Amino acid sequence: MIIDVRKNILIVGLGLLGGSYCQALKKYGFHIAAITRSQSSIDYALENNLIDEGSIEIDERMIGEADLVVFALYPHIFVEWIEKNQKYLKSGCLITDVTGVKSSIVYKIQDMLRDDVEFIAAHPMAGREVYGVQNAKASIFKEANYIVVPTEKNTQDAIDTCKELGLLLGFERISELSPEKHDEMIAFVSQLTHCIAVALMTCNDEENIERFTGDSFRDLTRIARINDLMWSELFVENKEQLLKQMDLFMDKFIEMRDQLRNDDIDGLRQTMRYSSERRALFDKK
Amino acid sequence: MIIDVRKNILIVGLGLLGGSYCQALKKYGFHIAAITRSQSSIDYALENNLIDEGSIEIDERMIGEADLVVFALYPHIFVEWIEKNQKYLKSGCLITDVTGVKSSIVYKIQDMLRDDVEFIAAHPMAGREVYGVQNAKASIFKEANYIVVPTEKNTQDAIDTCKELGLLLGFERISELSPEKHDEMIAFVSQLTHCIAVALMTCNDEENIERFTGDSFRDLTRIARINDLMWSELFVENKEQLLKQMDLFMDKFIEMRDQLRNDDIDGLRQTMRYSSERRALFDKK
Numbered sequence A, B: 001m002i003i004d005v006r007k008n009i010l011i012v013g014l015g016l017l018g019g020s021y022c023q024a025l026k027k028y029g030f031h032i033a034a035i036t037r038s039q040s041s042i043d044y045a046l047e048n049n050l051i052d053e054g055s056i057e058i059d060e061r062m063i064g065e066a067d068l069v070v071f072a073l074y075p076h077i078f079v080e081w082i083e084k085n086q087k088y089l090k091s092g093c094l095i096t097d098v099t100g101v102k103s104s105i106v107y108k109i110q111d112m113l114r115d116d117v118e119f120i121a122a123h124p125m126a127g128r129e130v131y132g133v134q135n136a137k138a139s140i141f142k143e144a145n146y147i148v149v150p151t152e153k154n155t156q157d158a159i160d161t162c163k164e165l166g167l168l169l170g171f172e173r174i175s176e177l178s179p180e181k182h183d184e185m186i187a188f189v190s191q192l193t194h195c196i197a198v199a200l201m202t203c204n205d206e207e208n209i210e211r212f213t214g215d216s217f218r219d220l221t222r223i224a225r226i227n228d229l230m231w232s233e234l235f236v237e238n239k240e241q242l243l244k245q246m247d248l249f250m251d252k253f254i255e256m257r258d259q260l261r262n263d264d265i266d267g268l269r270q271t272m273r274y275s276s277e278r279r280a281l282f283d284k285k
Helices: A016-026 A039-047 A060-065 A075-088 A103-112 A156-169 A179-202 A215-224 A228-237 A239-261 A265-280 B016-026 B039-047 B060-065 B075-088 B103-112 B156-169 B179-202 B215-224 B228-237 B239-261 B265-280
Strands: A008-012 A031-035 A053-055 A068-071 A094-097 A121-125 A145-149 A173-176 B008-012 B031-035 B053-055 B068-071 B094-097 B121-125 B145-149 B173-176
Touching: A008 A016, A008 A060, A016 A031, A016 A039, A016 A156, A031 A039, A031 A060, A039 A053, A060 A075, A075 A103, A075 A228, A094 A156, A103 A121, A103 A179, A121 A156, A121 A179, A145 A156, A145 A179, A156 A173, A179 A215, A179 A228, A179 A239, A179 B179, A179 B215, A179 B239, A179 B265, A215 B179, A215 B215, A215 B265, A228 A239, A228 B265, A239 A265, A239 B179, A239 B239, A265 B179, A265 B215, A265 B228, B008 B016, B008 B060, B016 B031, B016 B039, B016 B156, B031 B039, B031 B060, B039 B053, B060 B075, B075 B103, B075 B228, B094 B156, B103 B179, B121 B156, B121 B179, B145 B156, B145 B179, B156 B173, B179 B215, B179 B228, B179 B239, B228 B239, B239 B265
Parallel strands: A008 A031, A008 A068, A031 A053, A068 A094, A094 A121, A145 A173, B008 B031, B008 B068, B031 B053, B068 B094, B094 B121, B145 B173
Antiparallel strands: A121 A145, B121 B145
């Protein structure tokens, strides 16, 4: 399936990401429907012309008409949804997602899915510290990365369509990773960073620290305001990889502590110079 | 001494901070002189009207005329400078600094200093990832914290003058801390954060990570581009406090790792909720 504006798109889960998908895709002329838990999200999306129709029910007609379904749900709710409602999906439709962990989800979904429906996993690496469709905006995709996560079960057609979706959404860079490699990478660049920010924010009970902070502390703890329900689930779903990355970080941190303890200034400076070199690669253009 | 625009100010060390002091103070009409290592810094500062005169030599006349001297040097160079050149200081002059560590410096300087000269320590908590007077700008002080760090040897007059200097420089918040409390605080909010950023940036040799990063990794490693000479010296000068803060962080990080390892989701969520609460206090207004 190559994406065609005559196609019907259904978004399941109308939060920050789901809503931003709607805003990005609406301008191309797709018919966009949404199913979500709260009526106020549907109302907001209708009023702001993000969707053409919406429901808080499992609307069989709406599901049955969709050519492309995007799931923007917590991992376990996504799995439950497929178990219960896949019977309503249109034969030949393509489904994709935005889930932040892959190995524990992708194979499970593909194994249980009907043969006439294909699931191609994707991870749009964009987010904000605020939630809900009310904060949705397509511009969050502008400088962000989009990762397509195929398995051996996926067709080239589905992979191509998923990449095209990333392009339409406006992502700067579109890559392809296996579920295992995705989870390893995400454990490092995203989950480990959240663990660090939370540990830093909670390790010292000193009061009034905000009177003495510079930008560095603010930067390192921006993501310490965290959705505990979502992130604890993502951590547990990617437990082995995250534990591995936490240990890698801890080894390096302990090495630096020992360098300091032993007055190994040369060692510290060498680590810092390597750090500066590595960081230079990461600057946004 | 209350600051008076007829006074002469001397900046020793014309880098990012020294130059930003000049730019902030020049507009009040002070006569500003600078002594620094490189002629190109003097030339730049003269051309851009940051200073009235400058020298790369230990200019006895220039030093002898200053009513207020600001040292913006690495800690050990500051100490050496005072040892060698304090004989040129004007009787009754006030000296202050911008050094990022205090206990190891303040008592040393105050003990060796002539009786007719007073040293009041200060820490302007502002900086950028770029260096040199060419990048100086007074606006870096705008939303930043300024800490005055007196000891029992300081007069109330010097403390007040130092606070007034912070006001003139344009700092948002001016506080007072003892050298010991300053070093404990700075070990946590500044030095620990730099250790964490460097460890994160160097703990995983994976290539092409920049293709898969979101903003969280970029934020946590912004300060991983680090001046190894300066920061290794600051770390070593504040070793005991920094080691203490590193251990506090590590204890919390290990606690989170164990919560994850043991599938203690309630524990993880509780830590995350506390983190979110603490972080809310830190948001810039």
